[in-house]
Amino acid sequence: MEPLTFVIALMGCADSGAVCRQQRVEAHHYASAAQCEAAIPAALYRNTDIDYPVIEARCRQTSQRWADADGNRNNRG
Structure with missing residues (x-):
């Protein structure tokens, strides 16, 4: 099983903050x-x-991908 990691996703949002898109x-x-x-x-x-009136950031859970000896990326799990 792979260890979980987290990354920061940056979102551009409308003035109200109701509609956001990952940038x-x-x-x-x-x-x-x-x-x-x-x-x-x-x-x-x-x-x-980022060219939006409101910028938000959210942490997203992800998992690391490991490369084998030949450099091929594997997604264990």
Whole structure:
């Protein structure tokens, strides 16, 4: 079973914040939801170039993909 990790997804939203679309996902992976959430303010600061009235960030759970000796990516689980 693979270890779970978390990434920060950055969302561009309408003025009301009701309609949001994912704009990018930061490359850094976090070992826990708490570490990910603590990194949200800095991620928002780094991504002020997103062209929407409101920018939100959310932590998303993911799993790491491991490469075998030949460099082929495997998704264990």
